[in-house]
Amino acid sequence: xxxxxxxxxxxxxxxxxxxxxxxxxxxxxxxxxxxxxxxxxxxxxxxxxxxxxxxxxxxxxxxxxxxxxxxxxxxxxxxxxxxxxxxxxxxxxxxxxxxxxxxxxxxxxxxxxxxxxxxxxxxxxxxxxxxxxxxxxxxxxxxxxxxxxxxxxxxxxxxxxxxxxxxxxxxxxxxxxxxxxxxxxxxxxxxxxxxxxxxxxxxxxxxxxxxxxxxxxxxxxxxxxxxxxxxxxxxxxxxxxxxxxxxxxxxxxxxxxxxxxxxxxxxxxxxxxxxxxxxxxxxxxxxxxxxxxxxxxxxxxxxxxxxxxxxxxxxxxxxxxxxxxxxxxxxxxxxxxxxxxxxxxxxxxxxxxxxxxxxxxxxxxxxxxxxxxxxxxxxxxxxxxxxxxxxxxxxxxxxxxxxxxxxxxxxxxxxxxxxxxxxxxxxxxxxxxxxxxxxxxxxxxxxxxxxxxxxxxxxxxxxxxxxxxxxxxxxxxxxxxxxxxxxxxxxxxxxxxxxxxxxxxxxxxxxxxxxxxxxxxxxxxxxxxxxxxxxxxxxxxxxxxxxxxxxxxxxxxxxxxxxxxxxxxxxxxxxxxxxxxxxxxxxxxxxxxxxxxxxxxxxxxxxxxxxxxxxxxxxxxxxxxxxxxxxxxxxxxxxxxxxxxxxxxxxxxxxxxxx
Amino acid sequence: xxxxxxxxxxxxxxxxxxxxxxxxxxxxxxxxxxxxxxxxxxxxxxxxxxxxxxxxxxxxxxxxxxxxxxxxxxxxxxxxxxxxxxxxxxxxxxxxxxxxxxxxxxxxxxxxxxxxxxxxxxxxxxxxxxxxxxxxxxxxxxxxxxxxxxxxxxxxxxxxxxxxxxxx
Numbered sequence: 001x002x003x004x005x006x007x008x009x010x011x012x013x014x015x016x017x018x019x020x021x022x023x024x025x026x027x028x029x030x031x032x033x034x035x036x037x038x039x040x041x042x043x044x045x046x047x048x049x050x051x052x053x054x055x056x057x058x059x060x061x062x063x064x065x066x067x068x069x070x071x072x073x074x075x076x077x078x079x080x081x082x083x084x085x086x087x088x089x090x091x092x093x094x095x096x097x098x099x100x101x102x103x104x105x106x107x108x109x110x111x112x113x114x115x116x117x118x119x120x121x122x123x124x125x126x127x128x129x130x131x132x133x134x135x136x137x138x139x140x141x142x143x144x145x146x147x148x149x150x151x152x153x154x155x156x157x158x159x160x161x162x163x164x165x166x167x168x169x170x171x172x173x174x175x176x177x178x179x180x181x182x183x184x185x186x187x188x189x190x191x192x193x194x195x196x197x198x199x200x201x202x203x204x205x206x207x208x209x210x211x212x213x214x215x216x217x218x219x220x221x222x223x224x225x226x227x228x229x230x231x232x233x234x235x236x237x238x239x240x241x242x243x244x245x246x247x248x249x250x251x252x253x254x255x256x257x258x259x260x261x262x263x264x265x266x267x268x269x270x271x272x273x274x275x276x277x278x279x280x281x282x283x284x285x286x287x288x289x290x291x292x293x294x295x296x297x298x299x300x301x302x303x304x305x306x307x308x309x310x311x312x313x314x315x316x317x318x319x320x321x322x323x324x325x326x327x328x329x330x331x332x333x334x335x336x337x338x339x340x341x342x343x344x345x346x347x348x349x350x351x352x353x354x355x356x357x358x359x360x361x362x363x364x365x366x367x368x369x370x371x372x373x374x375x376x377x378x379x380x381x382x383x384x385x386x387x388x389x390x391x392x393x394x395x396x397x398x399x400x401x402x403x404x405x406x407x408x409x410x411x412x413x414x415x416x417x418x419x420x421x422x423x424x425x426x427x428x429x430x431x432x433x434x435x436x437x438x439x440x441x442x443x444x445x446x447x448x449x450x451x452x453x454x455x456x457x458x459x460x461x462x463x464x465x466x467x468x469x470x471x472x473x474x475x476x477x478x479x480x481x482x483x484x485x486x487x488x489x490x491x492x493x494x495x496x497x498x499x500x501x502x503x504x505x506x507x508x509x510x511x512x513x514x515x516x517x518x519x520x521x522x523x524x525x526x527x528x529x530x531x532x533x534x535x536x537x538x539x540x541x542x543x544x545x546x547x548x549x550x551x552x553x554x555x556x557x558x559x560x561x562x563x564x565x566x567x568x569x570x571x572x573x574x575x576x577x578x579x580x581x582x583x584x585x586x587x588x589x590x591x592x593x594x595x596x597x598x599x600x601x602x603x604x605x606x607x608x609x610x611x612x613x614x615x616x617x618x619x620x621x622x623x624x625x626x627x628x629x630x631x632x633x634x635x636x637x638x639x640x641x642x643x644x645x646x647x648x649x650x651x652x653x654x655x656x657x658x659x
Numbered sequence: 660x661x662x663x664x665x666x667x668x669x670x671x672x673x674x675x676x677x678x679x680x681x682x683x684x685x686x687x688x689x690x691x692x693x694x695x696x697x698x699x700x701x702x703x704x705x706x707x708x709x710x711x712x713x714x715x716x717x718x719x720x721x722x723x724x725x726x727x728x729x730x731x732x733x734x735x736x737x738x739x740x741x742x743x744x745x746x747x748x749x750x751x752x753x754x755x756x757x758x759x760x761x762x763x764x765x766x767x768x769x770x771x772x773x774x775x776x777x778x779x780x781x782x783x784x785x786x787x788x789x790x791x792x793x794x795x796x797x798x799x800x801x802x803x804x805x806x807x808x809x810x811x812x813x814x815x816x817x818x819x820x821x822x823x824x825x826x827x
Contacts, residue, residue: 349737400739438686467691467737482687482696487703489696
């Protein structure tokens with residue numbers, strides 16, 4: 001014979017968030033009279049230490065054995081109060097939260113009378129459910145100590161190294177032929193003017209040499225199943241057409257290859273061959289054949305690379321290589337897929353793609369770089385002459401509601417433009433550099449000081465968005481803008497114009513999101529679980545995200561996030577087991593007829609019909625089940641139910657909607 | 660220093676086309692793309708939006724500032740914030756007209772319309788050109804009908820209270 005439950009109702013003021021609208025004392029007096037309630041109390045902040053103690057003391061005194069907290073959303077403090085119950089020796093699932101803030105006081109701010117009545121309704125419904133709650137035990141599953149990192153830019157490299165140094169085995173998957181990402185293309189980094197390669201290359205080599213990191217370059221993730229702690233990932237390894245173990249990266253094949261195409265690494269400012277080593281510091285430092293341009297793949301002839309490699313080098317060329325799929329078992333996944341630079345061709349008023357001397361800032365970066373196609377000499381693409389006047393156009397493709405543009409600020413463009421302006425001034429003191437901007441955002445540590453430095457160098461800052469760029473008869477680029485601070489319309493000729501193009505989600509982001517079942521924001525970047533409190537978590541347990549995959553970021557923030565994602569993955573996996581909420585579907589095997597309808601409707605593949613004792617029954621993988629309840633609705637015999645949300649419990653809540 | 664009315668922007672924003680006025684972040688794209696601004700230093704679509712947001716109503720509505728716009732829509736096409744400066748200016752003109760502040764040049768055109776049914780006089784030279792091109796003489800204007808339409812449209816009343824906005 002079950003004892004009559006003794007429910008305690010604890011009503012939070014949440015400062016004035018709730019009490020400023022809802023008459024909490026009236027709710028308390030109402031709750032006291034509800035069936036099963038033995039005590040009701042109010043407190044300014046129930047989540048505070050004294051607030052928690054209020055509940056704890058009542059439990060420990062044996063006064064209550066069920067707890068209802070009427071406060072904020074369970075998303076915020078359900079874990080907090082469950083812990084209070086546990087600490088007081090009560091099963092943490094004998095708890096129900098009544099959301100009288102998000103669902104009541106915040107949305108009915110101007111109707112305090114009705115809000116108070118609604119708060120009473122919400123509490124009454126929670127109490128009705130609390131009467132029927134039963135104890136539940138958390139589920140534990142084992143967790144693997146391998147982690148998959150997707151993306152080999154500075155974010156992926158940092159996360160991989162942190163994890164591997166902590167003793168976790170890391171699989172680093174990179175789509176391109178080398179790790180390094182965009183940072184490898186940069187000459188210097190703001191605001192310290194560190195040489196980008198000098199600080200990146202050692203980390204790339206560390207990745208290659210680390211015994212706990214396995215590198216898969218020229219590879220893509222193509223499949224995922226499983227759950228936090230036990231994912232199975234399928235990775236497609238695309239062919240290099242070069243034997244990675246034999247190739248020494250001598251570059252002889254490259255010298256002999258007759259085909260030249262624009263270099264991706266040099267952002268089109270230089271050329272590469274059809275067989276090429278992506279850049280001098282590439283990891284792995286091997287040659288790769290681009291089958292879209294190689295004469296062998298196009299016309300079945302040439303093969304000069306194979307010939308020279310066979311005769312004079314390692315004999316590493318292998319035209320017969322095929323794509324290969326492999327499977328990896330991992331406990332957690334870190335998404336670090338980065339960004340793409342906005343292509344300003346659509347902005348016809350700027351002439352990008354029409355005028356050779358209008359380039360993007362990434363292209364300027366390759367011109368500034370000592371390892372770039374000009375050896376660090378900045379020259380006009382059209383005639384290779386040294387420019388005397390350079391203009392920067394800010395916010396290209398960003399901060400704009402025009403079609404094809406991004407409404408957000410790309411965050412890094414102000415700083416990289418200032419950085420390049422300083423570099424140009426330091427290389428060529430007589431050069432004139434002019435930055436056309438809408439607002440300058442120099443928010444980081446040492447950034448405003450960096451802006452001073454540019455001003456001291458005599459860089460001109462003109463507050464006005466550029467309207468149009470055209471080529472004069474003399475072949476110079478005329479920029480028209482309003483200097484909004486003086487109201488003057490300027491039409492000024494320049495030798496080169498650099499477009500500070502914004503950041504976009506990397507190509508393939510959408511497909512990867514669909515594959516990993518993690519959502520994207522309206523901006524097309526991966527969505528974090530909470531913008532402030534869970535910035536590197538996703539809504540899927542065990543999948544983390546960092547760097548520019550979640551939106552524009554500079555290297556400083558990217559590295560911080562990568563380290564955070566690595567630490568979060570470690571926190572999840574370090575104990576070797578993961579505790580999963582028991583609020584999942586459970587099967588009453590006596591009633592189950594094994595019809596398999598639940599298996600059909602399960603979105604997560606958590607249910608399978610198996611043979612047990614000579615008959616078919618449904619079985620739930622508790623680590624995969626999200627407790628959505630679709631199976632429960634579909635079950636013809638009522639055999640499958642979601643714990644904590646059993647039909648009886650849900651109906652009690654619905655029944656309590658009207659007093 | 661004239662008084663600024665912070666509520667003025669709300670009134671402007673209610674006029675269809677001008678809803679996004681307060682999104683203006685003063686980038687100056689409109690001015691940079693404006694064919695009038697290149698020739699007249701007083702005319703800056705950006706400044707018009709600024710004055711409207713701040714509520715310098717008198718400064719905007721008197722004088723010929725609003726009436727310089729050609730309505731080419733260059734600014735509207737290029738505005739990154741979707742402010743539609745052409746339509747903001749149009750909205751401000753409507754407010755000016757409501758208050759009886761019509762630019763003398765425009766007033767003259769309207770008066771001609773009321774008097775003759777045409778905004779421009781058909782000169783003898785134009786008639787000769789028409790004849791040369793084999794066109795019939797310009798048709799007579801049914802003046803009474805035109806006046807009736809203009810009257811119903813409220814133009815007569817507007818002209819009645821018009822004081823003339825600024826100096827031509």
